[in-house]
Amino acid sequence: MVEEINEKSGGEEEVELYTEEIPKQFFDEIVKQENVLPYKNLISPTIKGGKIYGGSGDKCFRFEGDKGIWLGNADFDSAPFKVDMDGNVTLSGYIQVGGAAADVNAGATTIDGGKITTNSIAADKIISIGASKLDSTVISGGKIVTSLLTADNIQTGTLTGRTVRTSSGITRVELQANDNTLSVYQDGNRRVVIGSGVVSFLTPSEVGSGEIYGLGTNQLGFNVSGSGDYAMDGSAFYPLASGKDLGLSSYYRFNNLYLSGYINAEGLIQGGSLNITGGGTNYIQSNLVISGELQNCYNLKFNSSYGKIYHGTTEILDFSATKLACKKPFGFQVRSGPPGAASSFKGYMYFDTDQNDLVFSNGTNWHKVNATQI
DSSP, X not given: OOEEXXXXXXXOEEEEEOGGGSOOOOTTSOOOGGXXXXXXXXXXXXXXXXXXXXXXXXXXXXXXXXXXXXXXXXXXXXXXXXXXXXXXXXESSOEEEOSXXXXXXXXXXXXXXTEEEOSOBOGGGOOEETXXXXXXXXXXXXXXXXXXXXXSOOOOSOOOOSEEESOSSSSEEEEETTTTEXXXXXXXXXXXXXXXXXXXXXXXXXXXXXXXXXXXTTEEEEEETTTEEEEEOSSOEEESSSOXXXXXXXXXXXXXXXXXXXXXXXXXXXXXXXXXXXXXXXXXXXXXXXXXXXXXXXXXXXOSXXXXXXXXXXXXXXXXXXXXXXXXXXXXXXXXXXXXXXXXXXXXXXXXXXXXXXXEEOSSSEEEEOOXXX
């Protein structure tokens, strides 16, 4: 074995080992005495070539020029800690930093299973980690300030931010901070918007169709764009302004209307055939105009050419534009003497039990029709 000791400027020594004159060594062979450097200490030397092997078995530290440095295992690939020649560090344990250093304030910092745990790291000490994984990002006062945070799962208590989307696509649900609304988008257009107590519906071109809102206690309001407002409570559905229609006069009509109560109308009831069954007191405050038939309603039947009144199934009166036919005996009111001045009872007729005659008023006087016994 040949060695040279060269004096360098500054008092440093350089020890050069000429590998071509040193027998080739393997980590697993027995180290021979003649191959051992007779120095207890090497102070600031420059070692060129060769390998470094300290310890034995897996309790070792090694260096090889084509691999790197590693420790904890005789094999580089299986070592729990290793640094390759490109500067890549691999470790399977954890890093613990203790004490009160300038960048770690009085606590331990651990990196374990992809998680960093620390009591405090000064924000100005975090500059960049990896390929833009944490770049131009500030962690300070319990918050992270960054332009983009990408994560598969975020678990939190209160999430305060700007816009939250279910996806970046054109069909999505979006929570917007600028107007505090929750919007449903379809093909890029807003179709449903939930705002301050109002649910709004829009057409595919984002034109307002209508709204549902809280109107009062136990009361909902409905607004149909261009038509006005309606209300519904526990007992009724009604427009908030008169003059609204149910159904259309020319098309899109309802078929049957089933009721267990009344039909109360201040205006006209018009239609084709109107069938009313059941009991109770039904009344119309103004006019009833029927172009079809009114059947089984207190035994009345009317159409465009005649009218009839029944008692059950027995016809009582039959009238048209030219006649009035009484199908059963006709009874008059029975009185004892006239009810008052004839001028107040013009056209009035009754049977006077005092005179045993039919009495009527022409508006000027009372007259009687003599009754002859049959």
